[in-house]
Amino acid sequence: MRYLPKSESERSEMLEVCGAGSLEDLFSHLPADVKLNRALDIPDGKSEYEIVDYFREQADHNATGYPSFLGAGVYYHYRPVLVDTVVSRGEFLTSYTPYQAEIAQGTLTTIFEFQTMVCQLTGMEVANASMYDGSSAVPEAAMMAVRITGRDQILTSRTVHPEYREVLRTYAQHQGMPITEFGYDSESGALDLADLEARLSNQVAAVIVQSPNFFGIVEDIKAAAALAHKHGALLVMVFTEAVSLGLLEPPRDADIVAGELQSFAITPSYGGPFAGIIATKEKFIRQIPGRLVGETKDSRGNRAFCLTLSTREQHIRREKATSNICTNQALIALMATVFMSVYGKEGLRELAEQNLAKAHYLADGLPKRFAGPFFNELVVKCNGTAPEAVNEKLLGKKIIGGLPLGRFYPELKDCMLLCATEMNKRGHMDEVKNAF
Amino acid sequence: MRYLPKSESERSEMLEVCGAGSLEDLFSHLPADVKLNRALDIPDGKSEYEIVDYFREQADHNATGYPSFLGAGVYYHYRPVLVDTVVSRGEFLTSYTPYQAEIAQGTLTTIFEFQTMVCQLTGMEVANASMYDGSSAVPEAAMMAVRITGRDQILTSRTVHPEYREVLRTYAQHQGMPITEFGYDSESGALDLADLEARLSNQVAAVIVQSPNFFGIVEDIKAAAALAHKHGALLVMVFTEAVSLGLLEPPRDADIVAGELQSFAITPSYGGPFAGIIATKEKFIRQIPGRLVGETKDSRGNRAFCLTLSTREQHIRREKATSNICTNQALIALMATVFMSVYGKEGLRELAEQNLAKAHYLADGLPKRFAGPFFNELVVKCNGTAPEAVNEKLLGKKIIGGLPLGRFYPELKDCMLLCATEMNKRGHMDEVKNAF
Amino acid sequence: MILKTTPHLTQNEPLLFESSSPGKKGYQLPALDVPAVDAKTVLGENHVREEIEGFPEVSEVETIRHFTRLSTWNYAIDLGLYPLGSCTMKYNPRVNELVARTEALAWAHPYQPESLSQGALEIMAELERCLAEITGMDAVTLQPAAGAHGEMTGIMLMRSLLEKRGDARKKILIPDSAHGTNPATAHMCGYAVQNIASNSSGLVDVASLEAAMDETVAGLMITNPNTLGVFEENIVEITKIIHAKGGLVYMDGANMNALVGIARPGDFGIDVMHLNLHKTFSTPHGGGGPGSGAVAVKKHLEPFLPYPRMKREGDQWAFNYDLPDSIGKVRAFYGNFGVLVRALAYIMAHGGDGLRRATMDAVLNANYIRKMLEPYYDLPYKKPSMHECVFSDDRQAKKGVRTGDIAKRLIDYGFHPYTVSFPLIVHGALMIEPTETEGKREIDLFVQALISIAEEVETDPKMVLNAPYLTRTSRVDEVTAARKPIVRWKPKATASIAAD
């Protein structure tokens, strides 16, 4: 087997040292009744060429080269070539969590830069080294708020990504963390502040809102924060479209930001791996889940970085840890780090402005369902025809349309969510408009 | 421009140091009449995404996914993934010729390994660090023979790759190196030893033969060498299909081996870049063209490698150099080095055996033009129909057939050269057979 | 004597923020093919931010040099043995990276029509089938993003089943040798943790387990082989004890590299377990992730698996969301698909027999190291080793040298350290897992290094205490880092932040 770097003679030398006559002998101490007495039912080992052919064949059963207007938490953005150049370096790709700082300064430095850039983007003071994804970052933020406030109720806006709310429910169900949802203004598509205020109480640990929200609408975080704070609750701001942060006012008034960086050079990859983040205020640093890299010095007095505040983590605190997370999404976070470095200050803004322009060109002439200000996604009414029918029509033109909303919002079953990014060409957008 | 790492303020700081008011000032000393007073007629700079799109669009105008039976000096072989992993490392990709040995030991070591493996494959004692390609290695070998023997005539077999012979003619025309060709046995397709002997004389510096020859036939190098040596000429053995060396007796009796390593994980790439080599006997080491890496020690006594015998080369010897070659094909030679390391002793033989089996399966039932033993190529008669017509038929089935030989061998205008490697699938070979 | 490394210069490199200069660009976007819009007009003044303060401004060449230079400060599997116990740092085949980048897979949107996602679905279905066969379980979910996430999923499955039976129960039993994620997970799922002391041979003490087990106990989280690298020889009896009282047994599968093709948890009484695809199945760690924590269950737990599940509709795959008993989603979409692709490619490369042979070589390497080092380091537990072996620093401690110091000195010798101070039941543990992808030459050099360090401890303990010496960064002060945390760059002067 080409991945096993031993010759037969080396094997027998080593077996001899072990005092074993054969490889099987090494397992002779296993109880007979637990051993597998047959070969695994898995086809014989394949050459790398057959493996490549297999996955190409599978890929041929997937869509390729369709212009797509899907967003809804996963966005198509250009991916700078340097991203793969960097993450393909064995020194990043095949290294473990940087527990041994003296031979992991490369990884540690990039994480420190990542944490810094996330802070600069979100207006927060502290960011962790990554969470599994945006959806799992939300319950982690909620639990964090519960620990901070000593309260247990969570209020969530219905405009938070529906799958994120499902994940929150799953996490919450077994730990006595009741979740209540509040509505959105059916005019603007933005959160219903009145409804929020009505549901607020001194039991509420956190109010969770998303901006741009699931409908693409930019929310008024300031107002939501003011209400939450009035009742002693924390405001958790969620984002799924990181590119919006290049243009939108950062959620300075939020207490915790939980987001997804997939837009930063992370391929859609059928839903993962992505990179979630949690950022917060300095004062909450000891309640943040996940890994943190900190600056320090080495014994020669030179700047050095290392994992820090690990007393928050499971390997030290065990059941008292801030989370059970161990492996995170380091390499994916590195992709986002390279992306931020390539685009930089001006690039990220220009990118966001292009997205804004494309989405508004697409919207122009389409029956918008909501009136609120939107970034690069919008809800469109299909007046009469079902959204599925419109998509069928577009598929005929080899275009993938939007996401029909009935599945998540029965009241919007005649609507679809359309997304336009810098990658969508004008001509295709015109075709979409014609389909309505 | 994203490749120019300067901010405007940095530019002006530097201009100031130079005592220049503007970038244009730096060119003020150029005579007015030599300056270009207009912009270059080249479209505005493009983003990397547009560049990728452009080349994809061009690629769409090329054949993709056609099974092919073309060989004739350029062969389709599987390419281990590790090859690109290695040559994509910036430390190999973006380094220069290893003149400064102390910071080029990586490149120097791989070249030393390359030279060694080429010797092991060819049965020679010395091999250089690469030539441009196989075709240009042939005239270099001829000139080397002229220097060694003090004679000037070259005898070439007509079974040497036609384009290689054309290149030899181009190089030869201006340096008084008359080229004579000798024929092949029209039964066996192997070189005509009688004709060779008839043309040999004490004026002949070198006899050039190829094996497997252009028709895929394995030549009798021993016999050719004996004849050449009898007349005091050197035997130059050429190869275009390096995989054959995994199975065929190495040309130990040759004095110089000039070959092409494209088969070793180098993509066809529409004809280049490839990697040529010249290997020879120890006693001719000072007449070999191109770079050589040698083993030595550093000042601490540790093994080290460096470029050596550079007194043969143009930068020292100028007009008296063994060749004018400077830049060679180092990175491509590295691809071949990784390929040889991945396949190794057993792999290269198994690969050669698979090629032999495939070609003989293809040959079975087809009207072979020649009777000699063949490796992975064979000349087939198209009885009646023109080779072009057979290829048309195959193109209809999205298969690229063989090379019609009329262009290079008028007497074989009703024949085509077919190649089968480990990549050709049985089903496609059956389709080719049916086309005859 | 150090045989494996030689000092060489490496490039220094500032942080991106420190090499930024206004106006430097590393990007270019295609020209906009639609009219530009004024952000403040369409979004409202208050929604539009000022420039992103402090954000990098560097060119393309500076970016590639930045990350290339930083990369040279790392150790990695591609550079040598990475014997972190419990982490299964094996070779990451590059063909897996290639196939994961196949365009129609890498660029597939999770909401694109199922009819245009059949390739992705087939890949997941095939991987589920392979993992079920390897573990001997009945069903597999690929949704969890990592091992700990899988543990959480698994414990929720147990809890949902018990709830359905009428009582979710209160406690989870966890051996004191378990990994920290086990208790942390139990806690997140609303369970109290009761530790089970290991017996003198490092195994779960059957008697105390029997004593601890009652109707308030939801079940046991067991790691097998355990974190000592020892197979729990009483595993069948253990699972019987738990089942007898209506509990369920969760197996932490982080150590499956010792069992694949040899023994199957499904055959020795396990109800639910997770696999770390980024360990046993070689998907790259990437400096800390991503991973995948696929969870395998027996029939009785299948109805509770996260939705959606895949089902066959004619000749097509489809997602089934209609699962009333499902615990729900543990993350958006379907899991770390890109990681799943790599894991399947790994399984395909080995085939059934190859996987078994890999396991045997992994166990061979661990036993060889154990034998070679036993004369020099204290081996607290003497049971046969599987894929890893755990020594203690007992002898060296007498000279004032601890496992952490030996680990740092090992760096000078050209190796990444073993896992330090885990499992907790071994005082001053040296936890060594070589994996099967190490050749004899590399392993012999590793053994030689640890023997040489043992000698240094005798002759010159200080030398070991102050290691490493050959790294560009010497011993890092982690205490100060935690006392005054600086977790982001700030323009000089205001660099440090106060912590509460």
Next chain:
Amino acid sequence: MILKTTPHLTQNEPLLFESSSPGKKGYQLPALDVPAVDAKTVLGENHVREEIEGFPEVSEVETIRHFTRLSTWNYAIDLGLYPLGSCTMKYNPRVNELVARTEALAWAHPYQPESLSQGALEIMAELERCLAEITGMDAVTLQPAAGAHGEMTGIMLMRSLLEKRGDARKKILIPDSAHGTNPATAHMCGYAVQNIASNSSGLVDVASLEAAMDETVAGLMITNPNTLGVFEENIVEITKIIHAKGGLVYMDGANMNALVGIARPGDFGIDVMHLNLHKTFSTPHGGGGPGSGAVAVKKHLEPFLPYPRMKREGDQWAFNYDLPDSIGKVRAFYGNFGVLVRALAYIMAHGGDGLRRATMDAVLNANYIRKMLEPYYDLPYKKPSMHECVFSDDRQAKKGVRTGDIAKRLIDYGFHPYTVSFPLIVHGALMIEPTETEGKREIDLFVQALISIAEEVETDPKMVLNAPYLTRTSRVDEVTAARKPIVRWKPKATASIAAD
């Protein structure tokens, strides 16, 4: 003081042959889908070899580690400034590597039907057009594989034209500042070389040129800017002198990075020239190659260009082999196509204006370095610099330190040395070409390093004489290497080979 590097450990690594062991495999082939044949039967006993003696036998993981470890012993553009004069070591954009690997381009066979090669032909045609526009010439061939190959092609073109005119002539005039490939090329083309001494300002001495030029001279090979980085201000007059006597002027275009977008050889009397696409147009050097030496000519030389040429047939590209005056082929097929793809991608990224701005930044960097170092190093020729500047070690030589020693010391400071001892007209030359892809920070560090070394020469010359110190390999003994050449590995005992 060394600011840019810090020592760090790197992995030692034996040669592949030394880590081989019988039976280790790094490959697997798909099973044969046709009957196997017995080689000895179909080829004959005498044609089948024994095993390849000494050939490597290693596994996949050992292979990737071998080459990864070796790579860390190299310096590269991706790691920092690479100021080799005359080599134009600029940043190699990675998008160019990506597009060159586009499947239908990388896997295109040179003999596949032209109708199925239109994309490849269009790319070559577009590159020819761009290069003609940049050089101001009328036609371009992309066939030559490198600069020297281009020189040979160009001189053959000249010779063929002259032959056709009735007399190929005997000599080529070459300034003594020229690169070694120029005389070597002239010789290969059957010409005698006559050196032209440079004048006191390092330029071609017009008087002696005029004196040397007669009807036995085929022409002049001139490099402009010359190897001092100085523009030949009399170039127009020079070309007139050659043309007046029926000669032709060849320009070595290795230094085009100083002229692109600023001045065009076609506009100052050049008849034929080569371009090093691996210099001016950024295709990677790859440790010594591959390159491309495209040759551009004026109308009168076009008929002699190597065949085939591309021609338009309706809306299709086709190859034209019917060129009676062609010199023939200089290599098989059409050139280093993969390199051509990269060069075109580079040109597209810049556009006309971007190319001009790149040239200006390259010249700015060279002049900045010249200004900063002039107080510390002797500048033998004072004419304005273009893309590079050349100092001499005159002052340091007084302390016994030569340019080669300074170069080695520069390595400790984290930089690749400049070009040493070339051009020959400068005694002890330090030839520095930064290119445009270096930022101010990197350049300032380089300047600081050379200044610091100049000070070391004053205070502690020995220190410089024995450099480098921070590399894993110290000063290499090149003399012994040449005296007893060992150019291949052999099993111990027989390792060294005798040289005549």
